[in-house]
Amino acid sequence: MNYEARMFGGEERLALTGEGEKRSRRKWWIIAAVIALVVIVAAWVAFASGGAGDKADPAKAGAANGGQGGDRQLPTVTVAIPGRNTIASVITGTGSLAARREMPVGVAGEGGMVTRVLVEPGDWVAAGQVLATVDRSVQSQTAQSQAASIRVAQADLSIAQAELDRSQQLLSRGFVSKADIDRKTATRDAAAARVRVAQSQLSETQARNRRLDIRSPAAGLVLTRSVEPGQIISSGSGALFRVAQGGQMELRTQLSEADLHRIPAGARAEVNPVGMDEVFTGEVWQVSPIIDPQTRQGIARIALSFDKALRPGGFASARIMAGGAVAPLLPQSAIQSDAKGNFVYILNAKNEAERRGVTTGEVSDAGVAITSGLAGSERVVITAGAFLNPGQKVIPNLTTLKR
Missing domain, CATH: 1.20.5 (Single alpha-helices involved in coiled-coils or other helix-helix interfaces)
Structure with a gap:
């Protein structure tokens, strides 16, 4: 238990x-x-x-939160006051350089063999200066013969005049008749006429001989030479020299039909040949009166002063000042577009975005000209405008536009 x-x-x-x-x-x-x-x-x-x-x-x-807790949820946008600027309307184009007045120089007379060529391309020549000479040995002999004919005719005239004088002295004495006096007067007049004919023939020959010298029709710059000593030339040989009158050059620029309507004669232009940094100043001296029906373009011709760098046939670009206007100028980032057209956002006194429809004009490297819709004193949203809605409140960051 x-x-x-x-x-x-x-x-x-x-x-x-x-x-x-x-x-x-x-x-x-x-x-x-x-x-x-x-x-x-x-x-x-x-x-x-x-x-x-x-x-x-x-x-x-x-x-x-440091006094800005309510603003941390508002977007920050860059705004600027564009003001009003003088905006030049610039039209650009390209074309070829050429002599403003190019003068082809050929054979004016009967021609022959060239004996001398006195100028080279690039030389300056005066009006009437001899560029080349043609052999005139035969023509010189003809001139000498005609000069001798003048002297013969003058001798005949002297004899006829002397006989007439003697006959007139004898007429008062009754030794000769009135008919004799008339015949001797006619002989004297015929001799005088032969003198004038001989002189005219000599003058014609001398003029023909002078035309054997190939001369410059005006002062200018020799552009080309296509003749050499020993060459046989005639009136069908074409241009032997080409001379730019006064050395003046021009740019022939191709422009659209719309641009041609905007260019006045005398408009200032800047020309920049290809391969060069140098810019040459000229002015439009002629606007084409016709338009090519295939290309819908015409030619504006810009006159330029002589410069060795301006070579006819060269290619160049041009900026033509077609006028100017005073308007606000905005960067491209400030311009928005939709189905209703172009617009910008401006800020009101409460920093709320407001849509403002605008019309744009000339577009250049400096910006876009606003032809209507802005006075220039508004605060315009420059960036982030695509993310705004009308009435939206923002934090503005004011900046200055660079020109």
Whole structure:
């Protein structure tokens, strides 16, 4: 019995010990759950009170964030006041350089063999200066013969005049009749006529001989030479020399029909030959009166002063100043477009974006001219205009436009 009692007592103790451990575990689980619940409630209360405080007083919330909490959600845009600028209307074109007045010089007389060529391309010549000479040995002999004929005719005239004078002295004495006087007068007049004929023939021959000299019709610059000594030339030989009158050059630029209507005679132009950095100043002296029906283009001729760098046949570009206007000038980034047309955004006194329809004009490296829609005193959104909506409030960043 004692043994059994001891056995049962040990089992009871073991059972009591297991129950205590289970109770201890439940206790800790309950404590942990309570702590978690308290933390969750505290966090929710703190979040709710903070949100209510921001909604109740946004000014204080903004002050707590350094005074700009409300503006941090507004976009910042760059704006500028364009003012009004004098904008030159510039028309660009390309073309070929040429002599303004190119004079082809050929054979004016009967021609012959060239004996001398006195000039080279690039030489300056005066009006009437001899460029080349043609052999005139035969023509010189003809001139000498005609000069001798004049002297013979003059001798005959002297004899006829002397006989007439003597007959007139004898007429008063009755030794000659009136008929004799008339005959001698006629002989004298015929001799005088033969003198004049001989003189005219000599003058004609001398004029023909002078035409054997190839002369420049006006002062200018020799452009080309296509004759050499020993060459046989005639009136059908074509141009032997080409001379630029006064050395004046021009650029013949091809322009569209619309551009030609905008260019007045006398408009200033800048010409830049290909391969050169130098720019030459000239003026439009003639606008083509006709338009090519195939290309719908015409020619504007820009007069240029002589310069060795300007070579006829060369290629050049031109900028023609076709007038000017006073208007606001904006960069391309400020111009927006939609189905209603071109527009810009301007800011009102509340820094709110307002749409303003505009009409654009001349486009250049400096910007886009606004011909209507802006006075020039508005604050115009330069960048980020594509992301704005009418009435949207923004933070303006004022800048100065570069010209």
